[in-house]
Amino acid sequence: MEKELLKKKFGLPPMPPIGQSGQKKREMIRKRDYTPVPWDTYFEKKQQVKLDSDVFMVYSCGQEGPVVLLLHGGGFSALTFALLTSQMTSMVKCRCVALDLRGHGDTTTSDDEDLSAEQMSSDVGRVVEALFLEEEGPPPIILVGHSMGGAIAVHTAVRGLIPSLIGLAVIDVVEGTAMDALNSMQSFLRGRPKTFDSMDKAIEWAVRSGQIRNVDSARVSMVGQLKSCGRDMTGTEELSQSSDSSVIKEEEEEEECDSQSSSSLPPPSSLPPPGPSSISSPSSLSPSSMPPPSSSPKYTWRINLSETEVFWKGWFEGLSNKFLSCSAPKMLILAGHDRLDKDLTIGQMQGKFQMNLLPQSGHAVHEDVPDKVAEILASFMLRHRVAEPQDGFERPMPGC
Numbered sequence: 501m502e503k504e505l506l507k508k509k510f511g512l513p514p515m516p517p518i519g520q521s522g523q524k525k526r527e528m529i530r531k532r533d534y535t536p537v538p539w540d541t542y543f544e545k546k547q548q549v550k551l552d553s554d555v556f557m558v559y560s561c562g563q564e565g566p567v568v569l570l571l572h573g574g575g576f577s578a579l580t581f582a583l584l585t586s587q588m589t590s591m592v593k594c595r596c597v598a599l600d601l602r603g604h605g606d607t608t609t610s611d612d613e614d615l616s617a618e619q620m621s622s623d624v625g626r627v628v629e630a631l632f633l634e635e636e637g638p639p640p641i642i643l644v645g646h647s648m649g650g651a652i653a654v655h656t657a658v659r660g661l662i663p664s665l666i667g668l669a670v671i672d673v674v675e676g677t678a679m680d681a682l683n684s685m686q687s688f689l690r691g692r693p694k695t696f697d698s699m700d701k702a703i704e705w706a707v708r709s710g711q712i713r714n715v716d717s718a719r720v721s722m723v724g725q726l727k728s729c730g731r732d733m734t735g736t737e738e739l740s741q742s743s744d745s746s747v748i749k750e751e752e753e754e755e756e757c758d759s760q761s762s763s764s765l766p767p768p769s770s771l772p773p774p775g776p777s778s779i780s781s782p783s784s785l786s787p788s789s790m791p792p793p794s795s796s797p798k799y800t801w802r803i804n805l806s807e808t809e810v811f812w813k814g815w816f817e818g819l820s821n822k823f824l825s826c827s828a829p830k831m832l833i834l835a836g837h838d839r840l841d842k843d844l845t846i847g848q849m850q851g852k853f854q855m856n857l858l859p860q861s862g863h864a865v866h867e868d869v870p871d872k873v874a875e876i877l878a879s880f881m882l883r884h885r886v887a888e889p890q891d892g893f894e895r896p897m898p899g900c
Contacts, residue, residue, distance in 0.1 A: 573647030577724025625661030676841025
């Protein structure tokens, strides 16, 4: 009785019945679905752009307005922009076009190993020309690139390969920090699992390791990063043929992976973003700390990023000055202010470009918080009066 009076007097919360707190905590554990999701959940159209012996895969969404051309980072694919395109087209009238770059996704070329900035930026220009060949002229285009794709976007803009360019947005890539990170990239790449026993396990690894923090995005994005072992088929091709793609499997967030699986998860750590365009610290994992692969893994990475090292320096060297020299309106979206180098700091203070920080996200900013990145891009288009808002969308105050 005395304890009850003290609780009422001091406003102490009642104690839970003995033996029930653990059970309730267990019941509250959030379950996650790691089942892969097909591309047409978010995109409206998928088409091949054939240029001589090269075939580039393009995904699109939206019917009117300027074209937002999206270029993914190293190791990613066009599907990395799935959630972003869906969000953006609901905010402003625009056409989102995401491209699988050379050597990535479902794009196949006569030389998939030539990932130089010159070659890939030329590819972008050729694809744009072919896409809008039947129109009177290329529509107004805003180039948006993430990481390596951001570097390619800058190279494309500087070379004048898109005459109708009206805007340039770069997501989480800065010359200084990117160049500093190159020395540790091979170490990071060696720390990743080489194979996965299932697509579900690959998606789970991406989420738990921190490569992609948004489960919904990982379920569609990781499919484009993998290919089937022993079969000449990419993840997206296999998913489209799989009759089991609609089966839903729920796994508890705290459940441990099978120790025999090649996709077993590493202990909690601050893993850096994937690919040579990473700008974080290297992984603390070593190959010896990873469990042995199973006898018949089903999936591996679509592209071996370790073999692209010869091109890394060419992607990022001189990037800041190239970015600042572009005459089109520019924007930089970063996961943290620490990524800003000296040249860009001076340029930002002089008002040469708009900068937005989203510190709650990881390197894959557009996947982790697609709604916020969509708002930033939509507001950027409205601010420069190149697009019209959809009903009900109100432009938020610009970030800085």
